[in-house]
Amino acid sequence: MNKELLGIIFLPAGVISMSMAGLWQMYVMMTETYTLNRFKDRQLMWVVTALFFSFSLAVYWFCPNARKKGIIFAILSVGGALMYFLAKAWLPFK
Numbered sequence: 001m002n003k004e005l006l007g008i009i010f011l012p013a014g015v016i017s018m019s020m021a022g023l024w025q026m027y028v029m030m031t032e033t034y035t036l037n038r039f040k041d042r043q044l045m046w047v048v049t050a051l052f053f054s055f056s057l058a059v060y061w062f063c064p065n066a067r068k069k070g071i072i073f074a075i076l077s078v079g080g081a082l083m084y085f086l087a088k089a090w091l092p093f094k
Contacts, residue, residue: 007090010083017080024073025056032063 039047050058060070 003090004092007087010087011091014080014082014084014087017076017083019080021073021076021080024069024076025059028063028066028069028073029055029059032059032066032069035063035065 036044036047047058047062050062056070056073060066
């Protein structure tokens with residue numbers, strides 16, 4: 001298989017994978033943020049600030065059940081970005 005054919009396959013696969021990572025992240029956010037009610041009012045302010053500035057990392061840090069789900073997010077996002085950039089490098093048109 002040559003690089004151009006792989007590029008044609010990797011380009012949409014990378015975009016789809018990164019889109020799936022975004023959808024997975026929304027699912028994790030909606031299903032795991034109920035655990036944030038264990039924080040008191042003052043602590044919750046810092047948690048919400050962290051969620052606002054660093055969506056992904058804060059969810060996996062403050063919601064312990066979400067940490068196992070973070071592996072799926074990492075695989076989809078890193079794999080999708082890698083496929084996308086390899087496709088852009090391998091395809092002859094810019």
